[in-house]
Amino acid sequence: MKSPLYSDLLYESMCESVSIYSESDLGLSLERKMIDKFRLWAKGGDGGNGCVSFHRSRHNQHGRPDGGNGGRGGDVILECSPAVWDFSSLQHHVNAKRGGHGASKNKIGTRGSDKVVQVPIGTVIQLVEGEIPSPVGKPSSKSLDPWELPGSLDADLSISDQQSMTINPSMAEDAETKCLPYGEKHTLNEFPTCKERQGLAVKAEASRKATVHTGAFLSCNKESTCEWEDVESDSALSEEDWEDEVEVMEEIKYNIAELTEQGQQLTVACGGEGGLGSVAFPKFSKSKSPRQGIQNVNYLCSQESDGDDDQSSLTSGSTGSETVLILELKSIADVGLVGFPNAGKSTLLGAISRAKPTVGHYAFTTLRPSIGNLNYDDLSITVADIPGLIKGAHENRGLGHAFLRHIERTMVLAYVVDLAAALDGRKGIPPWEQLKDLILELEYYREGLSARPSLVVANKIDEAGAEGVYEELKRRVQDVPIFPVCAVLEEGIPELKDGLKMLVSGGQVSRLTVDGILLD
Numbered sequence: 001m002k003s004p005l006y007s008d009l010l011y012e013s014m015c016e017s018v019s020i021y022s023e024s025d026l027g028l029s030l031e032r033k034m035i036d037k038f039r040l041w042a043k044g045g046d047g048g049n050g051c052v053s054f055h056r057s058r059h060n061q062h063g064r065p066d067g068g069n070g071g072r073g074g075d076v077i078l079e080c081s082p083a084v085w086d087f088s089s090l091q092h093h094v095n096a097k098r099g100g101h102g103a104s105k106n107k108i109g110t111r112g113s114d115k116v117v118q119v120p121i122g123t124v125i126q127l128v129e130g131e132i133p134s135p136v137g138k139p140s141s142k143s144l145d146p147w148e149l150p151g152s153l154d155a156d157l158s159i160s161d162q163q164s165m166t167i168n169p170s171m172a173e174d175a176e177t178k179c180l181p182y183g184e185k186h187t188l189n190e191f192p193t194c195k196e197r198q199g200l201a202v203k204a205e206a207s208r209k210a211t212v213h214t215g216a217f218l219s220c221n222k223e224s225t226c227e228w229e230d231v232e233s234d235s236a237l238s239e240e241d242w243e244d245e246v247e248v249m250e251e252i253k254y255n256i257a258e259l260t261e262q263g264q265q266l267t268v269a270c271g272g273e274g275g276l277g278s279v280a281f282p283k284f285s286k287s288k289s290p291r292q293g294i295q296n297v298n299y300l301c302s303q304e305s306d307g308d309d310d311q312s313s314l315t316s317g318s319t320g321s322e323t324v325l326i327l328e329l330k331s332i333a334d335v336g337l338v339g340f341p342n343a344g345k346s347t348l349l350g351a352i353s354r355a356k357p358t359v360g361h362y363a364f365t366t367l368r369p370s371i372g373n374l375n376y377d378d379l380s381i382t383v384a385d386i387p388g389l390i391k392g393a394h395e396n397r398g399l400g401h402a403f404l405r406h407i408e409r410t411m412v413l414a415y416v417v418d419l420a421a422a423l424d425g426r427k428g429i430p431p432w433e434q435l436k437d438l439i440l441e442l443e444y445y446r447e448g449l450s451a452r453p454s455l456v457v458a459n460k461i462d463e464a465g466a467e468g469v470y471e472e473l474k475r476r477v478q479d480v481p482i483f484p485v486c487a488v489l490e491e492g493i494p495e496l497k498d499g500l501k502m503l504v505s506g507g508q509v510s511r512l513t514v515d516g517i518l519l520d
């Protein structure tokens with residue numbers, strides 16, 4: 001586990017948002033602060049200066065230019081890595097190294113080394129100031145799976161299926177910022193064309209809080225600026241912080257990209273080009289003396305640089321580019337359905353939302369996670385059906401790490417257990433054992449992964465004998481609410497939906513731990 005000394009972190013940036021996960025479940029009294037929003041100043045290394053030098057020999061009394069060019073400055077590169085899970089290890093100011101200066105004997109300056117900054121999977125990069133960054137090697141692309149792209153770059157995706165939308169540079173250029181008539185209220189989903197949504201999203205992004213959902217209302221105030229209306233439902237930020245947050249977010253020009261795959265890289269600040277050495281000016285090689293050659297080079301520089309006073313502008317390395325970015329870690333869903341294969345997660349997702357995941361009586365029907373939207377009058381939350389967990393998943397058995405990684409990106413957990421798994425001589429294990437194994441798998445993969453608000457869904461209550469198992473489960477698990485449901489018949493669904501809403505909106509904080517389960 002990472003050191004909990006996160007309290008030492010610099011809070012220079014007012015745009016930094018911090019989520020706190022209690023670790024009391026792990027026997028630690030400290031709280032871990034997860035930094036999921038971060039302001040980054042990146043500066044590419046300056047180019048090295050070119051060298052003005054002439055080599056004289058017995059055969060060439062006048063001297064020939066032999067000053068090498070300066071080296072290019074290093075780039076600042078963001079790299080997607082599963083080894084980091086938030087921005088707490090990042091520094092706000094990142095500089096790449098400058099290029100080496102050129103030298104005589106045609107020696108070219110060394111290239112400044114790049115600065116590679118590792119960011120977690122699911123990082124959304126937003127540009128505040130500077131040039132639009134460019135992808136390197138393994139870029140994030142529009143063709144990636146929507147699941148892999150939490151706020152997909154695919155402009156045609158319905159944002160009702162995604163928690164947020166991302167504006168890529170080409171879309172952003174022609175995205176008009178559309179405002180609603182004063183007093184009117186709309187959800188983003190009401191805007192049919194992508195362009196309209198993009199325009200709204202530019203503004204909406206500017207005023208959204210960390211947990212605003214796509215179903216939240218946008219309204220227009222007298223100054224014709226669009227704002228989210230469901231601010232009361234979020235208690236994450238104080239009034240003052242909220243104003244700061246809005247101020248910062250309003251600076252954002254574009255959502256540039258999302259890094260969603262291990263190894264994806266994005267150059268966010270480019271190194272400056274190296275200056276030219278005298279070797280680049282051969283036509284002055286026939287100077288009467290090296291000194292005159294130097295003067296000629298300087299003269300040429302001043303001519304080529306449009307009469308710039310600084311005669312050495314061509315021989316000096318250029319300055320590396322600078323960008324100011326806001327990095328944000330997006331969650332893929334508010335709720336993650338976690339359970340063993342065949343527990344009924346897909347059926348449940350279909351029952352609580354309009355999603356249509358594949359349902360089958362065999363294990364691992366769900367190979368790709370699906371997301372459903374739960375709409376309430378005042379709120380909309382996203383639920384992810386995560387592929388069935390098995391014992392040893394933390395060692396990458398079954399679908400292993402693929403889905404465990406997805407669980408990291410959910411705010412709350414709904415453990416789905418099969419009440420009938422061990423009934424009538426079936427080979428399954430009782431629900432309380434299922435819960436224990438689920439928690440242990442999460443914890444083995446990453447300590448603290450299960451330490452988030454949770455509830456239990458006791459599915460298949462319709463099966464003969466399931467009522468008795470449910471009573472026993474209630475006796476053994478008392479720390480978290482348990483919702484008995486029959487997903488196929490959609491029984492117990494309204495109560496479960498209320499419970500999920502309560503959990504997501506922070507009205508109830510209950511966490512399931514192994515210690516909280518009475519085992520044999």
Ligand SMILES: Nc1nc2c(ncn2[C@@H]2O[C@H](COP(=O)(O)OP(=O)(O)OP(=O)(O)O)[C@@H](O)[C@H]2O)c(=O)[nH]1
Binds near residue numbers: 348386387461462486
């Ligand atoms: N009797 C009964 N059967 C159910 C219920 N919910 C789901 N099932 C059945 O359980 C089986 C598994 O359902 P799924 O929804 O595919 O289970 P899953 O947890 O998504 O399975 P994986 O995709 O393997 O992770 C199917 O045959 C469903 O019809 C229920 O409430 N009662």
